[in-house]
Amino acid sequence: MPDAVRRIPKYQTSGLADVRDAGIGGQALTRATSGQPPSFDDRFRAELHELFVWRRDVRRFRPEVLADGLLDRLIETACLAPSVGLSQPWRFVVVDEAERRAAIIDNFSRCNRQALEAHAPDRSDAYARLKLAGLREAPCHLAILADEATEVGHGLGRRTMPEMARYSVVAAICNLWLAARAEGVGMGWVSILDPAQVTETLDVPSSWRLIGYFCLGYPEQEDDVPELERADWEHRLHKNSLVVRR
Numbered sequence: 001m002p003d004a005v006r007r008i009p010k011y012q013t014s015g016l017a018d019v020r021d022a023g024i025g026g027q028a029l030t031r032a033t034s035g036q037p038p039s040f041d042d043r044f045r046a047e048l049h050e051l052f053v054w055r056r057d058v059r060r061f062r063p064e065v066l067a068d069g070l071l072d073r074l075i076e077t078a079c080l081a082p083s084v085g086l087s088q089p090w091r092f093v094v095v096d097e098a099e100r101r102a103a104i105i106d107n108f109s110r111c112n113r114q115a116l117e118a119h120a121p122d123r124s125d126a127y128a129r130l131k132l133a134g135l136r137e138a139p140c141h142l143a144i145l146a147d148e149a150t151e152v153g154h155g156l157g158r159r160t161m162p163e164m165a166r167y168s169v170v171a172a173i174c175n176l177w178l179a180a181r182a183e184g185v186g187m188g189w190v191s192i193l194d195p196a197q198v199t200e201t202l203d204v205p206s207s208w209r210l211i212g213y214f215c216l217g218y219p220e221q222e223d224d225v226p227e228l229e230r231a232d233w234e235h236r237l238h239k240n241s242l243v244v245r246r
């Protein structure tokens with residue numbers, strides 16, 4: 001076995017019975033690197049910046065399914081994210097079954113209708129014109145949840161701020177989002193959902209809290225400007241208005 005693989009510790013197996021029961025193996029990460037610390041140069045930094053700029057929330061997909069092994073690779077990259085106490089509370093549910101997908105689409109339609117009704121008349125027309133999910137077109141549905149009861153990490157860092165488990169999962173989601181874009185895959189976050197209904201639809205353990213539901217697929221088009229900005233719904237703020245010094 002190459003050194004680089006051996007140096008990656010195995011996932012701790014105790015405390016993962018709940019994960020194994022749900023059908024997710026507690027196996028080691030296996031992707032090897034050279035084992036040498038890389039030296040990132042200006043060219044790499046420029047390309048990385050491009051990746052950040054060209055990552056988009058994608059809601060319009062081409063019908064092709066994801067290339068073989070791609071989703072596994074993205075999930076593996078997500079699992080490299082930081083997590084409080086190395087608790088790795090992320091849980092991934094790949095939603096393939098048509099009935100479950102249909103229930104999620106119903107859930108979204110209901111919540112989106114309610115959201116539309118909640119907007120003041122001067123906003124509701126603009127809201128109705130937005131496309132806020134690609135659930136019907138996307139070849140891949142992925143729910144990402146936080147196991148708030150995990151004992152992995154022995155509770156380190158979560159005593160005063162238990163929400164850190166959720167934030168760790170968001171860190172993993174950002175990894176996945178960027179890694180997807182680097183592979184030419186678009187990802188869209190769907191939060192216009194009743195989370196309790198989603199976890200019921202997915203039939204997951206009660207300690208798993210929904211963090212996000214995602215559509216993945218090859219995008220119809222690429223853009224370096226967010227869709228909500230192009231639709232004139234909202235605009236990016238300048239960083240100077242977001243930083244204070246004390």
Ligand SMILES: Cc1cc2nc3c(=O)[nH]c(=O)nc-3n(C[C@H](O)[C@H](O)[C@H](O)COP(=O)(O)O)c2cc1C
Pocket residue numbers: 055056057058059131132133189190191192225226227228229
């Ligand atoms: C926590 C979170 C929830 C989101 N929920 C939705 C959603 O339900 N529907 C949607 O169209 N976009 C959703 N988005 C995407 C945002 O609208 C998008 O990130 C933002 O407009 C900036 O666009 P960009 O991601 O292309 O840069 C969500 C993004 C985040 C981070």
